[in-house]
Amino acid sequence: MITESTLLDSPNGRASGEPVQSAITYEKIPTHIYADAKAASRAVAQEIADLIRQKQGEGKPCILGLATGSSPKTVYAELVRMHREEGLSFRNVVSYNLDEYYPMEPDSLQSYWRFMKEQLFDHVDIPAGNYHIPDGTVRPEKVAEFCKQYEADIEAAGGLDFQLLGIGGNGHIGFNEPGSLSNSHTRLMMLDNSTRAAASGDFGGLAKTPRKAITMGVASILSARRIVLLAWGERKAPVIRGAVEGTVTEQNPASYLQTHPNVLFVIDEAAASELTRMKTPWLVDSVVWDNKMIKKAVTHLSLTLGKPVLKLTDRDYNDNGMSDLLAQYGQSYDINIDIFNQLQHTITGWPGGKPNADDTNRPERALPAQKRCLIFSPHPDDDIISMGGTFQRLVDQGHEVHVGYQTSGNIAVADDEALRFADYVVDFNNQFGIKSPEATRIFQDAAASLRSKKDSEMDTAEVRYVKGLIRRGEAKSTCRFVGIPVENAHFLNMPFYETGTVAKKPLGEEDVKIVMDLIEQIKPHQIYAAGDLADPHGTHKVCLDAVMEAVRRLKQSNATPENFMKDCWVWLYRGAWAEWDIHEIEMAVPMSPDQVMRKRLGIFKHQSQKDGVVYQGTDSREFWQRAEERNRTTAGLYNHLGLAEYEAIEAFVRWKF
Numbered sequence: 001m002i003t004e005s006t007l008l009d010s011p012n013g014r015a016s017g018e019p020v021q022s023a024i025t026y027e028k029i030p031t032h033i034y035a036d037a038k039a040a041s042r043a044v045a046q047e048i049a050d051l052i053r054q055k056q057g058e059g060k061p062c063i064l065g066l067a068t069g070s071s072p073k074t075v076y077a078e079l080v081r082m083h084r085e086e087g088l089s090f091r092n093v094v095s096y097n098l099d100e101y102y103p104m105e106p107d108s109l110q111s112y113w114r115f116m117k118e119q120l121f122d123h124v125d126i127p128a129g130n131y132h133i134p135d136g137t138v139r140p141e142k143v144a145e146f147c148k149q150y151e152a153d154i155e156a157a158g159g160l161d162f163q164l165l166g167i168g169g170n171g172h173i174g175f176n177e178p179g180s181l182s183n184s185h186t187r188l189m190m191l192d193n194s195t196r197a198a199a200s201g202d203f204g205g206l207a208k209t210p211r212k213a214i215t216m217g218v219a220s221i222l223s224a225r226r227i228v229l230l231a232w233g234e235r236k237a238p239v240i241r242g243a244v245e246g247t248v249t250e251q252n253p254a255s256y257l258q259t260h261p262n263v264l265f266v267i268d269e270a271a272a273s274e275l276t277r278m279k280t281p282w283l284v285d286s287v288v289w290d291n292k293m294i295k296k297a298v299t300h301l302s303l304t305l306g307k308p309v310l311k312l313t314d315r316d317y318n319d320n321g322m323s324d325l326l327a328q329y330g331q332s333y334d335i336n337i338d339i340f341n342q343l344q345h346t347i348t349g350w351p352g353g354k355p356n357a358d359d360t361n362r363p364e365r366a367l368p369a370q371k372r373c374l375i376f377s378p379h380p381d382d383d384i385i386s387m388g389g390t391f392q393r394l395v396d397q398g399h400e401v402h403v404g405y406q407t408s409g410n411i412a413v414a415d416d417e418a419l420r421f422a423d424y425v426v427d428f429n430n431q432f433g434i435k436s437p438e439a440t441r442i443f444q445d446a447a448a449s450l451r452s453k454k455d456s457e458m459d460t461a462e463v464r465y466v467k468g469l470i471r472r473g474e475a476k477s478t479c480r481f482v483g484i485p486v487e488n489a490h491f492l493n494m495p496f497y498e499t500g501t502v503a504k505k506p507l508g509e510e511d512v513k514i515v516m517d518l519i520e521q522i523k524p525h526q527i528y529a530a531g532d533l534a535d536p537h538g539t540h541k542v543c544l545d546a547v548m549e550a551v552r553r554l555k556q557s558n559a560t561p562e563n564f565m566k567d568c569w570v571w572l573y574r575g576a577w578a579e580w581d582i583h584e585i586e587m588a589v590p591m592s593p594d595q596v597m598r599k600r601l602g603i604f605k606h607q608s609q610k611d612g613v614v615y616q617g618t619d620s621r622e623f624w625q626r627a628e629e630r631n632r633t634t635a636g637l638y639n640h641l642g643l644a645e646y647e648a649i650e651a652f653v654r655w656k657f
Contacts, residue, residue, distance in 0.1 A: 025284055026245045026276040028258045031265040033272040037232045040266045041074035044164070044228055048079065049088050051162055051226075056092050063154075064095045065163035065221070066120075067174075068112045071230040072164055076120040083124045090126035096154050097133040098165070098174040099215040102143070102188060104136030109458055109501060110202050111136065134186075134214035143214065147186040151220060163224035167231050170194050171239045171252035175215035178251045182259075184217035204415065218256050227263040229254065234578060237274040240267060244275060283321045289328055291342075296583040297322055298339045299641060303582070308642025309340045343643060346588045351390045351571075351652075352399045352526065363587035363654070364526075364569070371525035372400045374518070378530050378543035379409040380475035381606040384482070385627050387528060387573045388599035389591040390650050395483045402488045404518050405475055406543045407497040408468035410459070413608045415450050418467045422447040442466070458500040468493075470608050477605040490518055496542055507542050507549075515550040523564040527551070531572025531580075531653060540575060548655070555657050571652040579630050580651050582637050587654070590646040591631065600624045 034040035048064070055062035066072070082088040097112060106113040113133045121131055132153065138146045154160060165173050170192055176184060177192040191211055200206040221227065231240050243254035244265060257263045269278070277284045280300060287293055301320055302309045314332045317325060329335055345361040353359060355369035373394050377383035383391055383403050394401050425443045429436065446462040453459075459467070472491055479489045494511045496504050519527070529547045532540035547570075554565045571587060574580055591599070603624040604610065610622060621629075631648035639645040 029244045029263060029265055031244055031267065031272070031275070033275075033278070034266070034268055037074050037268050040230070040232075040268055042078050044230065044266055045075050045078035045082065047228070048075070048162060048164075049082050052088065052090065052093060055161070056089070061092050061094050061157070063157050063159065063161045064093060065160040065216070065224055066095050066097050066116065067164045067166050067230075068097065068099070068115050069166045071166035071232055073119060075164070075230070080120065080123040088124075090124040093126050093130060094157055095126070095131045096150070096157075096160065096216075097131075098221075099213050100134040100136045101210040102134075102136050102212045102214050104210065106137070136214065143188050147188070147214065150186045150216075154220070160224035161226065163221055163227045165221070165227060165229040167229055167236060167239060167243070167254050168195055169198055169235060169239060171243060171254045173218070173221060173229070173254050173257070175213040176218050176221075176253045178253065180218055180250060180253050182222070182250075182256050183219050185220050186214070186216045189213055189215050218253060222256065222260055225262065227257060227260055229257065229263070229265045231265065231267040231271040233268070234270040234273055236267075236271040240265070240271050241274040280321070282325075286324065289325050292583070294325065294329075294335065295339055295342060296581075297325065298335060299343075299583045302641050303637065306640070308640070309343070310336050310642050312336050340642065343638070343641060346585055347590060347638070347643070347649075348587060349393070349590060350397065351587065351589050352394050352397055363652075368525060370398050370400065372522055373402065373526040373528065374522045374524040375401065375403045375528040376406060376515075376530065376543065376547050377403055377475075378406050378540045379412065380405050380407075380471040381409070381478070381603065381609055381623065382530055382540075382575065384478050384599065384602040384605070385623050386530065386575055387650050387652075388482075388602050388627070389595050389631070389648070390528075390573075390589045390652075392482050392595065392598060392602070393589065400488075401484050402490060402522050402524070403475070403479065403484070404490045404492055404515070405472075406492050406494050406515070406546070407539060408464070408491075408493050409471040410464045410467035411501070413467035413470050415453065417608050418463060418470065419447055419450040421470055422450065422466050461500075464498070464500055471606075474606045474608060478602050481602050481605055492518065494543070494546065497539065504539065504542065507545050511542075511546050512549045512553075515546045516554060519550055519554060524568055527568060527570045528652075529570060529572055529655075530575060531655070532575045532578075544572075552657060570655040570657075572655050573650065573652055577626060577630075579634050580653050582634075582641070584653050585634075585651040587652040588634070588638065589650045589652070590635065591648040591650065593647045596628060596631070596648050600628065603627065
């Protein structure tokens with residue numbers, strides 16, 4: 001069960017500001033694991049601030065190597081806070097950034113020059129001439145000369161005192177893609193297709209994403225006196241394990257950091273999830289064999305050996321580092337039966353609770369028989385993609401179902417789709433002589449803007465309105481398809497999202513208030529929310545933070561009418577890319593082949609998201625394909641553990657305040 005403390009604290013019960021410590025035998029790079037990116041970022045920012053102040057005391061410049069991307073944003077935000085509130089001065093800081101797309105104008109939305117100014121430089125007192133970023137406008141014939149001079153400038157400054165790094169999904173550091181050599185220096189680099197795909201959301205599609213970048217080389221990075229690498233989220237977990245526990249290989253450039261004498265990886269729990277000490281901690285150190293750990297260990301053992309839970313033997317336990325579990329609890333037979341029963345009790349075809357049934361071992365309460373259910377959907381299609389089978393079953397079983405669409409989802413509509421829609425409305429109005437000057441102006445302005453829009457320009461307000469309207473219509477269509485009244489679809493348009501770019505504003509008080517108002521209006525017995533905790537800058541994470549903060553406040557409030565929140569349960573679902581680990585699942589809702597097909601047809605209602613998905617990242621599958629594969633995989637895991645074979649399963653974890 002996910003509780004407030006497990007979301008905020010480390011797995012070993014430490015405060016969120018402390019790294020997880022353990023007896024490390026597998027790791028070849030010092031690695032600190034924090035409960036969340038904010039706590040980790042504060043620690044890194046503090047180290048940078050201490051170095052700046054130390055150099056100031058010595059009367060010397062502080063030479064920093066800086067990174068871009070989502071990972072360092074929270075570090076820069078903390079440095080800005082320290083400058084404003086604690087008087088941290090950057091007057092003695094000289095910085096050199098790792099990389100820049102090529103070609104790239106400095107004022108482009110995607111420019112790293114612009115990124116650094118917006119995230120850090122414009123908010124601190126660093127002199128304008130003290131920060132340096134590779135020039136994306138240098139003429140092709142001058143690139144080699146520029147790169148050589150960039151290296152010379154760093155050396156003349158005294159070398160890098162500190163290098164901050166992120167890591168790509170393929171292990172790249174800077175833009176040193178797989179295949180980069182350890183002796184490489186600053187150069188023009190062809191970008192790997194996976195890197196371009198991951199960045200395509202920033203550029204409005206893969207076709208518009210640059211194919212090259214200027215980057216400091218591996219040798220340039222390794223010359224820094226201190227290196228700290230940041231990684232957040234479960235998508236980075238496999239490559240982090242390879243870099244930290246694997247062999248040094250050019251196929252994972254981050255693994256070169258094993259050769260550096262003063263390097264530290266600072267990661268959150270999600271990014272650490274594949275490390276041995278997190279995935280199988282009983283192989284590293286002694287553990288507390290509570291029920292959660294036993295369930296994790298037994299299910300892992302079953303899946304690793306390819307044996308159903310009920311067939312595991314004492315020898316299986318002893319041969320796989322679990323002998324102390326047997327010593328504490330007895331023979332495997334008893335442990336197996338207990339875990340098998342727990343797994344079986346998670347499976348239910350009644351996500352709203354089964355009326356007139358003993359609910360002792362069911363995940364949901366039997367009463368009230370007809371519940372008010374509120375599904376929070378971060379984007380206008382997450383409800384049907386992530387829990388479409390459960391959504392349909394709640395409706396079919398007579399519950400009052402509402403959906404709160406938290407954001408407009410407008411940035412995920414392709415320009416040509418919006419132009420087609422805008423042209424249709426303008427032509428329709430003209431054809432039938434419909435007189436609505438303001439509406440006509442909006443669609444005419446949107447169409448004109450889309451026709452003249454440059455790749456580096458953000459959408460106008462009119463274009464964002466049209467794109468949001470497209471997605472709103474698709475969400476309504478899904479609701480009609482599932483069978484709930486359109487008035488049960490609530491479009492919240494949370495302000496944090498409405499920036500017109502992939503980068504969003506921080507969660508604000510107005511966002512939380514909007515969510516609270518809807519909960520108070522519906523007074524639900526069940527809340528379903530997207531529990532994607534992996535990416536601290538992702539829309540799902542911000543939307544979840546808003547729901548959790550709203551629930552906290554309402555549960556603590558004495559003014560809540562009838563105190564309805566005391567009977568409100570919160571269930572968390574995951575997105576189309578990943579699923580809860582099998583030992584975490586507390587409610588598993590099976591689907592038949594017909595139900596899987598019906599869910600697929602519901603996803604198809606979101607026509608703007610079919611075929612050419614704008615923000616699909618490295619995954620070329622459509623959303624319905626991702627969802628079906630995830631649901632079938634979950635069902636397969638249950639079957640491998642020795643339970644019934646289902647076509648597909650949607651999984652949920654309960655969050656308790």
